[in-house]
Amino acid sequence: MGTLVEAPVVTLAEAVNAGFEKFGLVLGWAPGRDGNLTPTFARSAEQASELAFGPSAVYNLARYVRDHTPCAVVAKPCDTRSLVQMMSENMLDRDKVFVIGLRCPGVADMKKVRERYGWGARVEQVGSEWRVNGEAVDKADLLDARCRACVRREPVIADVIVGEPVTPPAEPERATGLPESMAERGAFWEAEFAKCIRCYACRNACPLCYCQDVCVAQSRQPHWLTDEATPAENWMWQMIRMAHLAGRCTQCGECNRACPVDIRLDLLTQELADTSRELFNYEAGLDPEQKPPFLTYDKERDEWPII
Amino acid sequence: MPLIADYKKTQAKEKPTIVAFLCNWCSYAGADAAGTSRFKQPPDVRIIRVPCSGRLDWLIIAKTFKEGADGVLVSGCHPGDCHYTEGNYYARRKLEALKRYLPLFGIEEGRFEYTWVSASEGKRWADVVTEFTEQIHKLGVRKAG
Numbered sequence: 001m002g003t004l005v006e007a008p009v010v011t012l013a014e015a016v017n018a019g020f021e022k023f024g025l026v027l028g029w030a031p032g033r034d035g036n037l038t039p040t041f042a043r044s045a046e047q048a049s050e051l052a053f054g055p056s057a058v059y060n061l062a063r064y065v066r067d068h069t070p071c072a073v074v075a076k077p078c079d080t081r082s083l084v085q086m087m088s089e090n091m092l093d094r095d096k097v098f099v100i101g102l103r104c105p106g107v108a109d110m111k112k113v114r115e116r117y118g119w120g121a122r123v124e125q126v127g128s129e130w131r132v133n134g135e136a137v138d139k140a141d142l143l144d145a146r147c148r149a150c151v152r153r154e155p156v157i158a159d160v161i162v163g164e165p166v167t168p169p170a171e172p173e174r175a176t177g178l179p180e181s182m183a184e185r186g187a188f189w190e191a192e193f194a195k196c197i198r199c200y201a202c203r204n205a206c207p208l209c210y211c212q213d214v215c216v217a218q219s220r221q222p223h224w225l226t227d228e229a230t231p232a233e234n235w236m237w238q239m240i241r242m243a244h245l246a247g248r249c250t251q252c253g254e255c256n257r258a259c260p261v262d263i264r265l266d267l268l269t270q271e272l273a274d275t276s277r278e279l280f281n282y283e284a285g286l287d288p289e290q291k292p293p294f295l296t297y298d299k300e301r302d303e304w305p306i307i
Numbered sequence: 308m309p310l311i312a313d314y315k316k317t318q319a320k321e322k323p324t325i326v327a328f329l330c331n332w333c334s335y336a337g338a339d340a341a342g343t344s345r346f347k348q349p350p351d352v353r354i355i356r357v358p359c360s361g362r363l364d365w366l367i368i369a370k371t372f373k374e375g376a377d378g379v380l381v382s383g384c385h386p387g388d389c390h391y392t393e394g395n396y397y398a399r400r401k402l403e404a405l406k407r408y409l410p411l412f413g414i415e416e417g418r419f420e421y422t423w424v425s426a427s428e429g430k431r432w433a434d435v436v437t438e439f440t441e442q443i444h445k446l447g448v449r450k451a452g
Contacts, residue, residue, distance in 0.1 A: 178411070183450065186413030224366055232373050235412065239369040246404055267411070275407050279400070294404075297396035299386070304403045306422050 007101065007158045012053060012074075015100040015160045019072025020048045022098050027064055028074035029057040035122035036110070039064070053162070055108040055123045055130055058144065060254045062086070063207040065097055072098035074162075076107070078146065080155040081250040081285030082207040088288050089248075091210060094157075101155025103163035106139075106147035111262070113142060145266055146253025148173035156286055175266040193234035195261040198227070202241065202265060205258035208248050209241070216240055242268055247276050247293040250285035279304075323377035323443050325352045327436065328367070330360045330395075333384035333425045338436075340429030348433050349440040352380070359383065360421075361394025365405050372414060378443035380436070381421040388425060395423070414449070417442050 010018075019026045025043055028051035032038035036056035041064075042048040051074060062082035065073050069092070075083060080101055086092040108123045108130065117132050123142070124131055130139045153166040179188050200217065203209045217225050217237060225236055241255075249272045256265040276282045280293040329335040335356045341348060357363055360383025371379050381402055383395045402421040410416050420439055424432045 182410070182413045182415050184413075185411070186450070189412050224370065236366075236369060236373050239408075240366060242408060243365040243369070271408060271411050275404050279403060279407075294397070294400055297393065297400055299396065302386075302396065302399055302403075304399070306420070 005101065005155060005158050005161070007161045009161045009163075012051065012100075012162045013049070015162050016042070016048050016051050016072070016074070017045075018160060019098045019100055020045060023070045023072050025068060025071040026051060026074070026100075027061045027068065027071055028100075029053065029059065029061075034120045035124070041068070053102055054125045055106070055142075056110060058107045058110055058257060060205070060207055060252045062252075063205065063254070065207075066092055066210060069093065069096040070098075071096075072100060074100045074102065075155065075158075076102050076104045077152050077155050078104075078150060078250065078252045079207075080157050081152070082252050083285075084156050084288050085208060085248060085250050085285035086210075088285075088290055088292065094288065099155070099158050101158025101161050103155070103161065103166050104147075104153055105166050106143045106150070106153075108142045109144040111257075144253065145175065145256065146251065149175065149251065149253075149266075149270070157288075175264070175270045177264060178267055189235065190231050192263045193231040193238070196229055196231075196234040196237075196263055197261060198229045198234065198237065199260060201258040201260060202255035202263075205254040206241075206245075207252065207254065208245060208250075216244075238265075238268060242272060245269075246272055247280070247282060248284050249273065320375075320448050322351065323446070323448050324375060325378040325380070325440055325443050326371050326376045327352050327354045327380040327382065327439075328357050328360070328363055329354055329424075330383040330390075331356055331358050332390035333388065333423075334360075334382035334432065336426035337382075337424040337428050337432040340427060341432045342429075344429045346429055346433035347437075349437055352436055352440060359389065359391050359394040360398040360402075361389070361391065361396075363398060363401075365401055368405060368419065372409075372419075375449075377418065377446070377449050378439065379419050380439050381419075382424050382432075382435070383421075385423040385425055415446055417446060418449070 016026050026048050028040055029037035030040035030050040037054055039059045042051055060079045061073050062079045087094055113121050113123055121132055129136050149172045151168045151172050153168040179185050226233055249269050251269050251273050259265055276293060282293045329338055360381060368379050383398055386395055389395045406419055409419050422435050
């Protein structure tokens with residue numbers, strides 16, 4: 001699996017230099033105060049030389065690309081899918097972005113790292129091994145949920161490719177934890193949505209939540225949502241997100257990572273992807289030319305049992 | 308008390324609330340035909356007329372559940388017969404997807420259905436709506452989800 005692109009394989013430094021020379025702005029990750037990687041906008045050659053990749057490069061920079069074109073961007077395979085999806089929606093011009101596609105061995109679940117090793121714990125890759133504060137750790141254990149569910153370890157689009165080929169896991173790991181019975185599911189989601197403080201981090205982290213005029217959450221006409229953070233309203237908010245991302249979500253996992261109260265948004269994005277695959281044989285973000293399933297129809301094939 | 312409903316609206320409710328969204332051109336006329344032909348119909352369905360089944364945003368249905376509905380039925384023209392040529396082709400993709408999402412939140416399968424009824428199918432409407440109401444009465448008032 002995985003759409004392979006033809007592009008020269010170079011080192012990260014060479015790729016960043018090429019991107020910087022072309023557009024004068026490179027979106028990437030550089031070590032922050034705690035040594036972990038943090039999103040960085042490199043506007044000078046000196047800043048560009050600091051850009052790096054490692055297990056703490058969790059952020060999907062595709063989210064910033066639309067607002068800063070023309071630019072170069074360092075993108076993990078999942079991030080390139082976000083870029084492709086934006087291109088298929090005519091929200092991003094291929095010529096205005098220089099994609100530095102990474103072959104990705106996966107990134108760390110930073111929440112887990114901080115829970116176990118405390119704030120300021122530093123994750124880095126040395127050789128093929130991961131180290132937290134210099135000590136070797138079990139990589140499979142710290143791998144982020146989105147990477148365990150990922151079978152695409154090659155960029156979908158790229159101008160240059162960085163890194164060694166990575167063997168993807170044969171079987172993606174499924175997000176689990178949803179109760180079987182309907183009554184338990186109701187209770188499960190009530191507890192999840194009761195935590196929600198409606199900070200909209202899920203929306204703000206999402207590279208595809210780009211409504212330029214006004215988000216429906218703030219709209220008063222029509223009035224879909226009130227500001228009350230009750231479980232029912234919070235459910236409605238996530239239904240809005242599901243409705244707007246159906247057939248578009250590339251499962252980059254950013255909403256799940258950004259959620260400060262750990263609502264299980266991975267279950268929702270997984271459902272969106274499953275439904276698209278089962279009903280329309282569609283996977284988002286693989287081809288800039290493909291048509292999103294809800295913007296088209298197929299008279300012959302679209303037959304589902306109805307009452 | 309169900310999660311996805313405002314507390315006040317579901318408090319001490321004995322009978323389930325059933326809402327049907329019918330398209331103006333086929334199903335609403337079909338329901339009308341069922342009435343004028345004097346077919347027996349369940350009295351506890353609240354019918355809302357919409358211009359086309361393609362007009363139905365998912366969120367309208369989601370909000371109907373949030374406001375405390377126990378069953379939602381959507382009915383439009385048969386695929387191929389849409390007054391606007393293609394509205395129900397788009398609608399059935401959305402409706403089928405939504406039907407799969409709702410059980411994720413504990414809203415039982417069967418609480419949401421969609422169907423196609425034409426303007427002349429008064430009998431079919433009577434059958435469909437009777438079957439659907441029986442189904443909802445069997446499921447009862449929403450407890451979870």
